[in-house]
Structures are given as C-alpha cells and as structure tokens.
Amino acid sequence: MVPQNILVRMPNWVGDLIMATPVLTDLRRAFPKASITAMCRTPLCELLKKDEAIDELFCFTKPSNDFVRREELRDIIAKISAGKYDVGILLTNSFSSAWWLRVGKVKRRIGYSAHFRRLLLTDPLYLEKKKEHLVTSFKKLLGPLGVPVSETAPRLYVTGQEVEASKQLLYQRGYMKGKRLIGINPGAAYGSAKCWPPERFRALAMRLLLETDAYVVFFGDAKTAGLVKEICRGLPEKVMDLAGVTSLRELACIIKDCDVLVTNDSGPMHIGAAFRTPLVALFGSTDEVLTGPYGQAQDVINKHVKCSPCFKRVCPIDFRCMMEITVDEVVERVLEALRGKTSRV
Numbered sequence: 001m002v003p004q005n006i007l008v009r010m011p012n013w014v015g016d017l018i019m020a021t022p023v024l025t026d027l028r029r030a031f032p033k034a035s036i037t038a039m040c041r042t043p044l045c046e047l048l049k050k051d052e053a054i055d056e057l058f059c060f061t062k063p064s065n066d067f068v069r070r071e072e073l074r075d076i077i078a079k080i081s082a083g084k085y086d087v088g089i090l091l092t093n094s095f096s097s098a099w100w101l102r103v104g105k106v107k108r109r110i111g112y113s114a115h116f117r118r119l120l121l122t123d124p125l126y127l128e129k130k131k132e133h134l135v136t137s138f139k140k141l142l143g144p145l146g147v148p149v150s151e152t153a154p155r156l157y158v159t160g161q162e163v164e165a166s167k168q169l170l171y172q173r174g175y176m177k178g179k180r181l182i183g184i185n186p187g188a189a190y191g192s193a194k195c196w197p198p199e200r201f202r203a204l205a206m207r208l209l210l211e212t213d214a215y216v217v218f219f220g221d222a223k224t225a226g227l228v229k230e231i232c233r234g235l236p237e238k239v240m241d242l243a244g245v246t247s248l249r250e251l252a253c254i255i256k257d258c259d260v261l262v263t264n265d266s267g268p269m270h271i272g273a274a275f276r277t278p279l280v281a282l283f284g285s286t287d288e289v290l291t292g293p294y295g296q297a298q299d300v301i302n303k304h305v306k307c308s309p310c311f312k313r314v315c316p317i318d319f320r321c322m323m324e325i326t327v328d329e330v331v332e333r334v335l336e337a338l339r340g341k342t343s344r345v
Contacts, residue, residue, distance in 0.1 A: 003034050003145065007058070007085040007106060009097050010040040010048070013189065014248070014267025017044050018274050019135045019294065020091045022152035023142060024053035027089075030147045037083060046248045050157040058083075073100075080104030089141055093127070095120075110144050131287075135294050153295050156274040158253050166246075166253035170217065173240040180214035180338060183258035183277075186231060187224030187243075188266040191313030193285040195264050196322050202231045203327045204262065205239055208334060214259070217242055219251060219268055260337040262330060269293055278337040280330055284321030285310050301325055301333065 006027060011017050017040065027036055037056040038048050045059040060076050081104045088101040090111030098120040101109045111117070113124035123144040127137075139149045167177075175181070186201040188194040205216050220228040220243030228243035246254065255261055255268060256275040263269040263279065265286045272279050273293035281293050283302035287309040292300050302308075303324040307317065315321075 001086075003031055003087040003108075005083065005085050005087070006031070006034050006036045007080070007083060007088045007101070008036065008038050008054075009088065009090045009092055009101070010038050010044070011091050012041055012044070014044060014047070015265075015270040015291065016091075016134065017047060018154045018156065018267070018270040019133075019291070020138045021051075021053075021154045021156070021274070022135060022150065023089065023091065023138050024051065025152050025155070026139065026142055026147055026150050027145075028053040030142070030145065037085070039080075043248060047156060047252065049249065050159060052157060076100060077104050080106065087145070090121075091138055091141065110141055112141070131289055133289065133294065134291055154270065154274045156252055156271065158249060158256065162249060163253045163256065166250045167257070169242060169246065169250065169254065170215075170240065173242075174237055175215050175217075175240065180212060180259045181257060182208055182212070182214045182216045182334060182338075183219060183255055183261040183263075183268075183272075184216060185219045185261065185263040185266055185268040187220050187227060188264040190286075193310070193312050193315045193319075194266070196282045196325060197319075198227060198231050200325075200327050200330075201262075202235070204330055204334075205231070205235055207327060207331045209236055209238055211331065211335065212338060214238075214338070215240065217254065217258070219243060219246070219255070260334050262334060265291060280333040280337065282322065282325055282330070284308055284319075284325070285312055285315065287311075301329065 011020050035055045037058050038054045039058040042059050042061050045057055048057055077100055085106045087108045088106035090097055093112055093114040095115045095117045098117040102120045109121045110123040111121050112127040114127050118124045208216055215238045217240040218228045222244040225244035228241055232239055232241045252271050255271045255277055258277050260278045261272040264282050269281050273296055279293055279296055279299035281300045283300055288300045288302055305321045308321040
C-alpha cells in the first residue's frame with residue numbers, strides 16, 4: 001500500500017538533523033502525493049522551516065520535569081493520534097520515541113531495533129555495526145517502503161529575505177560589504193575532546209587577519225559564548241563575535257555566506273556542508289567516515305593518531321589527536337579555500 005500520511009521523527013541534534021534531511025527529500029520523490037510531517041524538538045525545528053519536502057512541521061518541547069511531563073506527553077501523543085499517520089519513520093533510536101508512535105496509533109512504525117524497542121515497531125531493522133556514514137544509515141530506514149539508498153545530499157532551505165536580514169548582524173559589527181568572510185566555530189556540543197584548543201583558534205584568527213583582507217566571524221551558542229568571548233578578547237575590530245547572538249536560521253544564513261568555515265566536528269559544520277560552504281573541518285576523537293561533512297571529505301583534517309577515534313567527551317591522556325593539528329596547517333587550508341574566490345556576501 002502506498003503511504004498517504006507519513007510522520008518522520010527527526011533527530012535531536014543539529015548535525016544529526018541535517019544529516020537526516022535526505023530522508024525527507026527521498027520520501028517526497030518516492031511519494032509525491034503523500035502528506036509528509038517532520039516531527040522535531042524545538043528549537044531545532046527552526047532549521048526545517050521553508051523545507052520544500054514537507055507539508056507540516058510538528059514542533060514539540062522536551063518535557064522538563066515529571067509534573068509537566070505528564071501534561072506535555074499527553075499533548076504530544078494526542079497530536080500524533082490526531083494525525084492519523086499510516087507510516088512513521090523513526091530517525092531516533094530511543095525507546096520513548098517508538099512508544100509515542102505506538103501509543104499514538106501510527107499504523108506502520110519503521111526504525112532500528114535498538115534500546116529494547118523491537119516489539120514497538122512493525123518494521124524493526126537491525127542496526128549494523130558496519131562502518132558507514134550516518135546519512136546512509138538514515139536512508140536505509142526507507143528500505144521497507146521500497147525506497148533504495150540514494151546519493152541525495154543533506155540540504156537546508158533559507159530565503160533570500162532571511163539571508164539579507166542576517167547580514168545586518170555583520171554590518172552592525174563593522175563588516176564591509178564585498179570583503180571576504182571567514183567563519184570560525186570553536187565549540188562542539190558533545191564535549192571538549194572534539195575541540196581544537198582555544199588558544200589555537202585565537203592564533204588562527206590573528207594569522208588570518210595578517211595574511212588576508214578578510215573579516216573573521218566567530219560562532220557559538222549560549223553555552224560556548226564565554227569561551228568565544230575569551231578567544232576574541234583584545235583581537236582587532238575585524239573579528240566579530242556572534243556567539244549566543246544568532247537564532248539557528250540566522251546562523252545558517254551567515255554560514256551560507258562564509259567564504260570558508262573553520263570548525264570542529266559539530267552542528268555548524270553540517271550546516272556548512274548542507275550549503276556546500278568550503279570547510280576546514282578538524283577531527284580527532286570522532287570519525288569523519290561516520291559523521292564527517294557529507295560529500296566534502298577533502299575538507300577534513302584528521303591526524304588519525306593511534307588512540308583515535310575514541311569517542312570520549314574529555315581526553316584522558318595528552319589530547320594528541322588535536323594537538324598534532326598545527327595553526328600553520330589550518331592557515332594553509334584556509335588560504336587554499338580562498339584562492340581564486342570572490343566574496344560570497
């Protein structure tokens with residue numbers, strides 16, 4: 001039976017959400033007449049506004065405590081039930097997400113059989129230990145619907161009006177239109193083991209100001225705003241600090257306009273990859289084969305030291321995976337990306 005009303009439970013992290021967007025594209029191509037709803041936590045759902053593959057965006061807030069949890073869970077499950085979905089695709093591996101779809105009476109529930117949820121799924125798939133990119137793992141969940149694994153790349157949609165509005169954040173901080181723009185993202189949600197040392201990001205910014213005519217913009221969320229402030233302290237006016245200032249959509253628009261983005265393995269890295277922004281992606285404790293910028297393997301620096309990838313939040317030894325990445329090497333990669341390019345802003 002051809003699906004008529006599809007619910008897609010999107011991942012809970014910015015990078016994973018972006019790596020899951022090919023699923024939405026492939027569903028739309030396979031079932032052009034179906035109604036497709038993307039279910040996503042706030043504020044991540046901002047990134048799916050204007051998405052051309054979906055008909056509805058189902059935003060919800062994670063319950064914060066037991067008292068609120070009962071009320072919010074009832075509302076979430078009631079909304080799922082009211083949708084009368086004939087197919088639900090789980091791009092999350094949690095028990096709770098599968099239980100919500102089961103209690104919400106979604107007829108066909110497709111997902112990986114992790115975390116003791118096999119009995120909650122109508123189409124449980126075995127989560128292979130095969131080393132493959134997460135984008136591919138997400139696409140395989142469409143197999144029970146007869147949709148083969150495609151070459152579709154992650155993408156995001158922003159409007160021209162949004163892009164123009166986001167530029168005001170740069171102009172207000174002294175950016176001169178027509179100049180090159182280098183983005184730097186020194187944080188990462190998972191932990192410090194994924195992050196190049198702050199002092200090297202500071203040294204990088206100074207070198208780039210000396211060797212190019214570019215402006216440098218630092219990104220970060222509210223949690224990393226203090227870190228970015230320390231990195232930027234005392235740097236010249238051509239360095240702009242937007243950490244904790246932008247919404248997710250404003251962040252996406254500005255990254256789209258960067259001539260190059262230097263970043264740890266992080267959500268902003270995947271935003272850059274979704275727009276094909278040239279990257280210098282720094283990897284150490286994680287594996288670019290699994291979660292690297294899709295289609296931009298040439299943009300990764302990874303020294304592949306003996307203890308890497310360890311996937312730890314904090315390095316227990318000497319942080320050699322990141323310490324072996326030098327400022328000189330990153331500067332050269334940025335200069336390579338800038339050669340022969342004109343400003344994107």
